Amino acid sequence: MKILVIGSGGREHALAWRLSQPEHIEKVYVAPGNGGTQVGKLENLPITDFEELASFVQTEQIALTVVGPEAPLAAGIVDFFSEKGLPIFGPRKAAAQLESSKDYAKAFMFRHHIPTAEYATFSDAKKAHDYLNQHPAPIVIKADGLAAGKGVIVAMTDEQAHQAVDDMLEGNSMGQAGSRVVIEEFLEGEEASFIVLSDGKNILPLATSQDHKRLKDHDEGPNTGGMGAYSPAPIVSDTLHRRIMKEVIEPSIQGMAKDGLPYTGFLYAGLMIGPGDDEHRSIKVLEFNCRMGDPETQPIMMRIKNDFSKVLCLACNGKLNEAHIEWDPRTALGVVLAAPGYPEKPVTGQVITHLPSPNEHLCVFYAGTKLNENKELISSGGRVLCVTALGDSVESTRHAVYQAIADIHFPDCQYRTDIAWRALKRS
Ligand code: AMP
Ligand code: GLY
Numbered sequence: 001m002k003i004l005v006i007g008s009g010g011r012e013h014a015l016a017w018r019l020s021q022p023e024h025i026e027k028v029y030v031a032p033g034n035g036g037t038q039v040g041k042l043e044n045l046p047i048t049d050f051e052e053l054a055s056f057v058q059t060e061q062i063a064l065t066v067v068g069p070e071a072p073l074a075a076g077i078v079d080f081f082s083e084k085g086l087p088i089f090g091p092r093k094a095a096a097q098l099e100s101s102k103d104y105a106k107a108f109m110f111r112h113h114i115p116t117a118e119y120a121t122f123s124d125a126k127k128a129h130d131y132l133n134q135h136p137a138p139i140v141i142k143a144d145g146l147a148a149g150k151g152v153i154v155a156m157t158d159e160q161a162h163q164a165v166d167d168m169l170e171g172n173s174m175g176q177a178g179s180r181v182v183i184e185e186f187l188e189g190e191e192a193s194f195i196v197l198s199d200g201k202n203i204l205p206l207a208t209s210q211d212h213k214r215l216k217d218h219d220e221g222p223n224t225g226g227m228g229a230y231s232p233a234p235i236v237s238d239t240l241h242r243r244i245m246k247e248v249i250e251p252s253i254q255g256m257a258k259d260g261l262p263y264t265g266f267l268y269a270g271l272m273i274g275p276g277d278d279e280h281r282s283i284k285v286l287e288f289n290c291r292m293g294d295p296e297t298q299p300i301m302m303r304i305k306n307d308f309s310k311v312l313c314l315a316c317n318g319k320l321n322e323a324h325i326e327w328d329p330r331t332a333l334g335v336v337l338a339a340p341g342y343p344e345k346p347v348t349g350q351v352i353t354h355l356p357s358p359n360e361h362l363c364v365f366y367a368g369t370k371l372n373e374n375k376e377l378i379s380s381g382g383r384v385l386c387v388t389a390l391g392d393s394v395e396s397t398r399h400a401v402y403q404a405i406a407d408i409h410f411p412d413c414q415y416r417t418d419i420a421w422r423a424l425k426r427s
Contacts, residue, residue: 007068010367011294014301036366074100091265098288112255117185125169138186145177149225189274200262202320208236209296228419230333231299239278299332334388340412342382
């Protein structure tokens with residue numbers, strides 16, 4: 001069986017790596033892929049055009065296509081493939097609005113009584129400023145559209161809030177994505193990523209995980225796409241898991257079906273979990289993503305023990321109720337190595353050497369990388385590598401990751417040295 005993974009990040013490398021493992025998998029194409037997705041059964045496919053991708057899938061008789069990032073989903077790749085009868089796992093364009101429009105997602109959550117922060121949406125700057133005058137900081141300003149993780153300003157002062165509105169609505173700082181803004185109540189608590197698969201009706205949760213959005217240690221510096229993640233997230237106790245399924249995930253999948261847009265694909269709920277005991281603490285949705293997280297996918301994939309392609313094929317056929325994932329109970333943890341200058345202006349083109357050889361307990365997943373003519377690994381993006389390990393405890397796993405990082409030659413790369421600090425504090 002042959003599989004196609006769409007995307008080029010660390011998430012897609014990890015997904016393709018895991019999918020390629022069973023013996024019956026002949027080949028996993030990654031389109032367009034990166035410097036890491038061209039070893040063993042993995043092969044890059046330098047195509048992004050939907051028509052060309054679909055004809056490649058038909059000619060090569062690819063049995064399953066999985067979509068990694070949000071952009072092709074929001075552009076309707078699932079609708080396009082489905083009309084041609086090609087099996088693809090992901091939400092249709094209309095359902096992907098859960099991520100591609102924050103205003104759509106907020107209205108959806110209010111309509112279906114899914115807990116989330118209070119909000120208002122504006123395209124008129126004066127009205128937005130008036131609203132801010134009545135709702136003092138801290139407050140959160142979000143570009144309505146897709147902004148590659150850069151569309152959210154958590155304003156700690158009124159001045160920052162007004163500035164963010166001016167930047168997005170008048171200064172066009174986020175382009176079309178920021179021509180409407182959602183202004184949202186500031187929530188306090190601990191964040192967790194809760195990702196499930198759905199076939200429109202049945203739901204299969206993935207293992208829990210926690211990301212680190214800020215660039216620097218102690219959660220300081222600008223927001224990024226994510227600087228490191230681990231799984232499981234100890235904050236999600238059995239009680240919280242049950243409540244998240246009942247209060248957030250089930251009403252979301254049922255709500256989409258009721259709205260006539262059955263949700264197929266990965267659904268990622270970014271949650272803010274308030275203080276208190278697990279039966280009573282608040283659980284609120286910060287955002288929905290219509291895909292898996294990056295870098296959450298990297299540790300999650302390391303923990304899957306059975307054939308993930310079977311799970312995805314069942315999901316494509318509406319039989320997710322028959323699927324099962326066997327989880328390695330140990331901890332997986334990944335630390336992202338980012339280019340100097342990331343996230344504003346990543347410096348690319350650096351040669352990276354001395355990578356550890358992968359083994360059962362350690363994998364380096366590649367993101368913004370390519371191979372040059374001499375087969376050297378060259379950085380070509382903001383987030384470049386995610387060094388991921390599997391181990392018996394958070395502490396020992398983290399130690400193994402940082403030891404591996406110490407050997408890698410990647411001049412001036414940036415990485416956090418405190419990934420999983422929350423989990424360690426808890427234990
Ligand atoms: P989002 O892309 O909506 O998840 O926002 C990116 C990050 O901004 C989140 O991971 C949070 O750290 C922060 N954030 C978003 N919404 C809120 C909120 N209502 N209150 C506090 N922090 C928020
Ligand atoms: N790591 C957060 C995201 O993928 O959106």
